[in-house]
Amino acid sequence: MRGNRRKFMQQTLVLTAASSPLFGALLFPEAAGAEIAVAKPVLSLLEAGLKDLFNGADLTETDQIGIEIPIIAENGAVVPLTITSSLSQVKAIYILVEKNPIPLSAKFVLAPELEVFISARLKMAETSDVWVIAESDEGLFSARKKVKVTIGGCGG
Amino acid sequence: MSTIKIRSKRSDGKIQIRTLISHPMEHGRNRDKATNQLIPAHFIKQLTVMHNDKIIVTADLSASISKDPYFAFVLKSGEAGDKITISWVDNRGEHDSATHELK
Numbered sequence: 598m599r600g601n602r603r604k605f606m607q608q609t610l611v612l613t614a615a616s617s618p619l620f621g622a623l624l625f626p627e628a629a630g631a632e633i634a635v636a637k638p639v640l641s642l643l644e645a646g647l648k649d650l651f652n653g654a655d656l657t658e659t660d661q662i663g664i665e666i667p668i669i670a671e672n673g674a675v676v677p678l679t680i681t682s683s684l685s686q687v688k689a690i691y692i693l694v695e696k697n698p699i700p701l702s703a704k705f706v707l708a709p710e711l712e713v714f715i716s717a718r719l720k721m722a723e724t725s726d727v728w729v730i731a732e733s734d735e736g737l738f739s740a741r742k743k744v745k746v747t748i749g750g751c752g753g
Numbered sequence: 754m755s756t757i758k759i760r761s762k763r764s765d766g767k768i769q770i771r772t773l774i775s776h777p778m779e780h781g782r783n784r785d786k787a788t789n790q791l792i793p794a795h796f797i798k799q800l801t802v803m804h805n806d807k808i809i810v811t812a813d814l815s816a817s818i819s820k821d822p823y824f825a826f827v828l829k830s831g832e833a834g835d836k837i838t839i840s841w842v843d844n845r846g847e848h849d850s851a852t853h854e855l856k
Contacts, residue, residue, distance in 0.1 A: 675819045694817060698782065702817040707826075708809040712767065716825035720780075720817045 643693060643728070646700045650691065654737055656730065659684070662740035664729050673721040673746040680729050682713040689732040690715060695741075696725035721746045757839050759853035768828040768855060770802070772839050773821065780816030796844055797822065803838040804828065831855050 647656070665679040680690060686709070692702040702719055719727070721744060728741045758773045774797070781794030794816060802810035810826060833856055840850030 677823075679825075697817050699780075699815050699817060702815055704813040706811040708804075708807065710804060710807070710809050710829055712827035712829055714825070714827040716771075716823070718819035718823050720778075720819050 641695075642698070643695045643700045646693060650701065651730075651737060656737045656739040659738040659740060662729050662731055662738060664727065664740055664742045666727060666742055666744055668743075669745045669747065670721060672748050673723070674748075676719045676721050676727075676744060676746075677716070678719055678727065679716045680714070682731055684713065684731055684733050684735075684738060686734045687713045687731045688734070691728075691730040691732070692717070692719065693728040693730065694719060694721055694725055695728065697722050755851045756849045757841070757851035759837060759839055759851055761837065761853060761855055763856070766830060768831045769825060770828060770837055770853075771823070771825045772802075773823050774800075774839075774841060774849075775821050776841070776843065778816055778818055778820045778822060794844060797841045798844050800824070800839070800841045802826065803836075803840075804831065805836055 647653075661683045663679075663681040665681075666676065670676045678692070680692075682690075687707060690705045690707065690713070692704075693700045694702055697720070703717065705715055707713065707715075713731070721727075724743070724745045726741045726743050728739060730737055730739045756775045760771045762769045762771075776797055777795050778797065779792050779795040781791065783792045784790065785792055796816040797814050797818070800810070800812040800814060800822075801808060809828070812824075814822070835855045837853045837855065838850060839853075840848065842848045
């Protein structure tokens, strides 16, 4: 019995030594972790989307865009939204939901015959900021509002 | 039957145009509960609103607009008998349009 136990211990040690590079990687993941960190997107989806849309142009935060949206949305599949603005000569309105898989929800190009007024219903995957960006002759203006979603919109 | 419903209402000389479109607006990440297969994306890509012959709204939509989309716009002025035409095209190339006459 004694001999068996000694033998077993020796074998175990040998095996551990042989596989130590693997154990090392598991125990000290810095080396492996570095690659994952590099692979992470540098920009969030929203930032990337904004960069794509406006070529990195500056957004000016304004209180001249009114967003009417529930603070708490009970159902993320249907979040009613109304946008009004006192800005002059708004050419286009963008609606973005920060944490949706595709943040840009809609882009409306409005003719001057219309008031700056849009109502729509959005899907929201989770609690997040809703951004409204108005493009006018004087540049880009943004406003945002946080909406708390209690049931996600993914279920359709 | 058309998939588009249009209503208009006059208030203070302005005209509110409301539209309700029946469309599934699937974004392609939902699964069919019975078969567990992904439901392919099927959503309206472009919506156009015309006042008589002039385009007044062009909207590029994504699938994060709710199922059976509802939109409202406000027209600064319009005569009785003016035509409002709303049309959509989805990612499968299907399309529809409807015309409404202002009162």
